[in-house]
Amino acid sequence: MSRSIRHTGYPVRTAVVLGxxxxxxxxxxxxxxxxxxxxxxxxxxxxxxRHLRVIQDNSHRxxxxxxxxxxxxxxxxxxxxxxxxxxxxEARTQWPALARVLGMPVREIAQAVRHYQGREFMxxxxxxxxxxxxxxxxxxxxxxxLTREYRRYYPSGTVAGHVVGFTDVDDQGLExxxxxxxxxxxxxPGRKRVLKDRYGNIVESVESVTxxxxxxxxxxxxDRRLQYLVYRELKAAVATHHARGASAIVLxxxxxxxxxxxxxxxxxxxxxxxxxSSVFRNRAVTDVFEPGSTLKPFTAAAALExxxxxxxxxxxxxxxxxxxxxxxxxxxxxYGPLTVAQVIEKSSNVxxxxxxxxxSGRGLREMFTKAGFGAITGISLPGEVAGRMNPPSGVPIExxxxxxxxxxxxxxxxxxxxxxxxxxxxxxxxxxxxxxDTLPDGEQVMSEQTARQVxxxxxxxxxxxxxxxxxxxxxxxxxxxxxxxxxxxxxEYANHSYIASFAGFAPASNPRLVMIITVDEPQxxxxxxxxxxxxxxxxxxxxxxxxxxxxxxxLNAPARRTAELGRxxxx
Numbered sequence: 001m002s003r004s005i006r007h008t009g010y011p012v013r014t015a016v017v018l019g020x021x022x023x024x025x026x027x028x029x030x031x032x033x034x035x036x037x038x039x040x041x042x043x044x045x046x047x048x049x050r051h052l053r054v055i056q057d058n059s060h061r062x063x064x065x066x067x068x069x070x071x072x073x074x075x076x077x078x079x080x081x082x083x084x085x086x087x088x089x090e091a092r093t094q095w096p097a098l099a100r101v102l103g104m105p106v107r108e109i110a111q112a113v114r115h116y117q118g119r120e121f122m123x124x125x126x127x128x129x130x131x132x133x134x135x136x137x138x139x140x141x142x143x144x145x146l147t148r149e150y151r152r153y154y155p156s157g158t159v160a161g162h163v164v165g166f167t168d169v170d171d172q173g174l175e176x177x178x179x180x181x182x183x184x185x186x187x188x189p190g191r192k193r194v195l196k197d198r199y200g201n202i203v204e205s206v207e208s209v210t211x212x213x214x215x216x217x218x219x220x221x222x223d224r225r226l227q228y229l230v231y232r233e234l235k236a237a238v239a240t241h242h243a244r245g246a247s248a249i250v251l252x253x254x255x256x257x258x259x260x261x262x263x264x265x266x267x268x269x270x271x272x273x274x275x276x277s278s279v280f281r282n283r284a285v286t287d288v289f290e291p292g293s294t295l296k297p298f299t300a301a302a303a304l305e306x307x308x309x310x311x312x313x314x315x316x317x318x319x320x321x322x323x324x325x326x327x328x329x330x331x332x333x334x335y336g337p338l339t340v341a342q343v344i345e346k347s348s349n350v351x352x353x354x355x356x357x358x359x360s361g362r363g364l365r366e367m368f369t370k371a372g373f374g375a376i377t378g379i380s381l382p383g384e385v386a387g388r389m390n391p392p393s394g395v396p397i398e399x400x401x402x403x404x405x406x407x408x409x410x411x412x413x414x415x416x417x418x419x420x421x422x423x424x425x426x427x428x429x430x431x432x433x434x435x436x437d438t439l440p441d442g443e444q445v446m447s448e449q450t451a452r453q454v455x456x457x458x459x460x461x462x463x464x465x466x467x468x469x470x471x472x473x474x475x476x477x478x479x480x481x482x483x484x485x486x487x488x489x490x491x492e493y494a495n496h497s498y499i500a501s502f503a504g505f506a507p508a509s510n511p512r513l514v515m516i517i518t519v520d521e522p523q524x525x526x527x528x529x530x531x532x533x534x535x536x537x538x539x540x541x542x543x544x545x546x547x548x549x550x551x552x553x554x555l556n557a558p559a560r561r562t563a564e565l566g567r568x569x570x571x
Contacts, residue, residue, distance in 0.1 A: 059187040060150045061171050062215030064164055064178075066224040067257075067435045072164050073178065075150040075171075079133040081124040085116040087143025094141045101135040102128070126169045127151045150187075152178075156224060158266040159231045162282040163222060163433065165382075166269035175280050177433065180380045181218050188213040219435045221257035226250055229543045230260040234517075237536045238264045241522035247284045248536070249416040250544060251514040253505060255436050256420065256429030258379070259513070259544075261413075285377075285384040288409035289518065292485030293347045293467075293529070293571045294503045295368075295405035297422060297454050300344055302367035303355045304450045311341045311453050317350040324397045329353050329404075332571065344457040347467045347482060347571040349404045356403025362392045364402055370428070370445035371418040373410055377431045387414055405485060416516040419503050422458070422479075423511035426451035455479050459508045467571055470534035471502055473542045475552035479511075480504020480537065482529035484571050487521065497521050502533035506541050507553040513544055528571060 064073035081102065088109075099106045102125045109124065116122040126149070128136070133146055152167045154160070165176020173182035190212035230248045238246050243264075250260040263283045267275050281287075303309035320334030331350050335342070343351030356364055368374065374389035388409040393399065401407050410418075413431065421428045427442035458479035462468040467482045483501040486493040500519045505511040517533040517540075526532060545552075 059212035062185040078151040084143035187215040226260040244521040253423040292405040292483035294483035352404040353400035361399040423505040477508035479508040500532035509553040
């Protein structure tokens with residue numbers, strides 16, 4: 001009996017299994033029928049909504065650093081809003097909400113849709129805030145999505161704006177280092193294949209077609225600490241003297257590196273929407289001025305190099321004026337007989353003119369050319385100009401005025417480089433805004449003896465009897481020269497418009513830093529270089545020497561400050 005029961009169980013199990021098998025097959029058939037017949041349109045729609053796209057894969061632009069690795073320009077990730085014009089056109093009811101989120105009129109969306117009709121891509125707004133990006137996601141509008149880009153940020157803002165420059169919305173350099181080194185800094189975007197849904201959201205990253213290449217970093221010679229110090233003091237001077245503007249440069253005398261470069265008025269590259277393009281230019285390399293008395297040391301150098309003059313050679317400046325043709329050259333005082341060194345100390349126009357006439361114009365121009373005037377420095381900043389030096393002339397008044405800095409136009413950077421020739425023993429160095437790891441050889445353009453003798457003259461010019469007494473720095477020996485030059489307005493010298501300047505170096509015993517200060521159109525009774533520019537030099541140089549740990553060379557005789565800023569002269 002038991003055998004019979006076990007025997008009859010087999011057909012039952014078989015029937016059950018077969019039932020399940022046929023039932024599953026029936027369900028699959030029914031599902032297939034449903035998908036193919038009933039929901040074919042729906043599936044087609046979904047298939048169209050999810051599609052492969054090849055999109056740009058962005059990378060970040062290279063960073064810009066100061067010489068100590070402090071960031072001056074960085075790239076931060078940011079979202080931009082894009083749309084497919086055709087799909088957005090069908091979502092017109094959502095335009096008002098989208099416009100509110102993006103902070104733009106509805107008509108701009110409509111105009112963009114019309115303009116890009118027939119295309120698959122357009123930007124609605126670049127570089128939106130994180131809050132705006134989230135709100136765009138929440139709206140979930142068909143054909144509207146976000147893409148990752150990079151926006152430039154400048155931590156030093158106005159302080160280094162003219163040097164660093166800025167980029168446009170497409171991350172291309174427009175000014176300053178950003179433009180000069182754009183090829184190196186710019187990233188190379190890659191391309192990747194992604195799966196997107198109908199709302200433009202990336203569902204899946206399928207593969208990289210080409211990998212993005214980030215931009216290369218650039219390290220500048222700037223010292224951000226010195227840059228801020230110069231910016232602070234220059235801004236204060238412009239405000240104090242109600243000046244039109246100002247420029248300042250600090251050079252490393254040994255390497256030719258630019259440690260600081262500042263212009264006033266400045267601009268903030270992080271917020272420049274309302275600024276004029278004229279504010280962007282770097283006046284230290286684009287604007288020229290007649291250097292006035294700051295050029296006299298090179299007249300003295302030409303005299304010494306000629307072999308006709310020595311530091312103690314006497315020049316008669318009495319009675320304080322010199323008639324050349326129909327023109328009269330004047331000094332602030334009747335200094336009488338002066339040595340060549342005293343001509344620089346007292347800043348005698350008559351003395352400098354007599355030296356120039358004795359040398360001839362060609363002799364002066366040869367020295368000025370060797371010092372780098374009339375040629376660009378090669379610093380590779382946008383808009384750098386070469387200045388102007390007239391062709392050799394035999395006209396006596398032109399030769400005479402050239403001796404004290406008129407009839408020649410220079411940039412502040414050119415003047416700084418020229419003073420570095422005096423500071424480093426007669427060698428002219430190529431200037432650089434990029435950090436150097438080795439010292440350049442330079443070219444010998446005047447004898448080391450001449451450079452040393454002129455430095456001694458410039459140290460006397462900053463003494464209590466010189467015009468640059470306000471440039472003194474406590475516990476340091478300083479050399480330098482004041483300058484006060486009339487500005488050219490419509491081809492004529494303006495009676496009450498001046499460029500006040502000071503050019504110098506420290507420590508005078510072994511120069512490490514060269515500095516140029518120019519102040520454009522100071523107002524009021526104080527407009528001389530010794531009154532306006534020299535005090536700025538003193539403050540900045542004192543701070544710079546301390547920051548760089550340069551040891552004092554005048555501990556036994558600290559510099560004395562005086563309220564008589566014009567003592568000994570006013571030029």
